[in-house]
Amino acid sequence: MDRRSIIKNAGIAGVLAAGVAPAVHAQAAVRWRLSSSFPKALDTIFGAAHIFSEKVKAMSGGKFEISVHAGGEITPPFGVVDAVQQGSVECAHTAPYYFFGKNEAFALGCAIPFGLNSRQMTAWMYEGNGLKLMREFYAKYSMINFPMGNTGAQMGGWYRKEIKTVKDLKGLKFRTGGFPGKVMEKLGVIPQNIPGGEIYTALEKGTIDAAEWVGPYDDQKLGFNKVAPFYYYPGWWEGGPQLDLYVNQKAYDALSPENKAILEAAASYAHVDMQAKYDGKNPNALKQLVGSGTKLRPFSNEILAAAFKAAEELYSELNDKNEDWKKIYADYSKFRADSNLWFRFTEAKFDSFMQSQKL
Structure with missing residues (x-):
C-alpha cells in the first residue's frame, strides 16, 4: 500500500500510528x-x-x-x-x-x-x-x-527672550525639526536641525537661542524650562505631525x-x-511648568500672519520645481480645505465654547 492510500483509508490516529503523517511546516521565526x-x-x-x-x-x-x-x-x-x-x-x-x-x-x-x-x-x-x-x-x-x-498640535518652543514681533525673530538661532526651518528662514530665523537628545546642551551653552521639541510632557523631561524662561504657543509648523x-x-x-x-x-x-x-500627560505637565515659573506666551497675530504668508510662498515655489511635491501637495491641500470647512462648523465651535467655560 502506498503512502497516499494509507492517508486516504486510515483515520488520523492510524496515520500517526503508521508514522507517515504529512509534514507540518511551522512558520519560521x-x-x-x-x-x-x-x-x-x-x-x-x-x-x-x-x-x-x-x-x-x-x-x-x-x-x-x-x-x-x-x-x-x-x-x-x-x-x-x-x-x-x-x-x-x-x-x-x-x-x-x-x-x-x-x-x-x-x-x-x-x-x-x-x-x-x-x-x-x-x-x-x-x-x-x-x-x-x-x-x-x-x-x-x-x-x-x-x-x-x-503628537497632536505642538507648542511653539522655548526662548531666552520674549518674541513680540517679526523683527524679534531676525537672527534667532532656533532648533526646529527639519522642513519648518525653510519657512522660518523667510522670517529671518537661522534654523538648526538638532536631534532631540542634543537640544538641552545646545540651549544651555547658548549655541542656540531657542528650541522646540513637542510639548509640555517631553519638554519638562528634557529640562528646557531650566535654560529658557519663555514658552510660546502654538507650534504653527506642527499642527498634527x-x-x-x-x-x-x-x-x-x-x-x-x-x-x-x-x-x-x-x-x-x-x-x-x-x-x-x-x-x-501634557495637561498636568503644563500646570507644573507654569507653577515652577515658566512664562507662557502666545505668538502674536502679526507673527502668525507673516509665517502663513511665508509658508504659502514656499509651497508655490516647490510646486514649480519639485514634481513629487506638486503631485502630493495638490491632493493634500484640497483635503485640508475641505476638512477645515467641516471642522469650522463642528470641532472648532464646540472646542472654543467648552474651553471658555469654567469647569
Missing part, C-alpha cells in the same frame, strides 16, 4: 531590528516603538520579534532612512520631515507649517489618498511606510501574509496609543 530617531528618555515618542514591538511579538506568539534601538545605537538619529533603504536595518521609527533635504515631499508625510491637524492627517492617510501617494513616493527609496504615532514606521521593501515582501497583517495592526495600535499618551 522572524527577527528584525528597528532603529529609532529618538532618545530613550522619552517614553512617549521613543516608547511608541516599544509598544509596536510588544504587539508584534504578542500577536505572533513570539514568532516575530523586533528589537528596538534608540537613536545613535545602530545608526545616527537622522541616518535611519539610509539604513532602511540599504537594508542595514529592517525598519525605523522617525519623523519624515527630518529628511526634507533628500526631497521636500518627505515633509508631507509628517507635518508642514499650517498643515493638517492630527485627526485630519489620519483621515487623509486612511480615508483620503495620503497613504497611497506617500507609498508611491517612498517606493523610490525602497521602503514602505505605516503611520505610527502623532505624524511619525512613521519605515520598512525596507524587500524585508516586507519576504514576510508571510500573517506577519504583514500583524505589522500593520501593531503600527496602527501604536499610532493611537502615542497621541493618547500625549493628550493624557
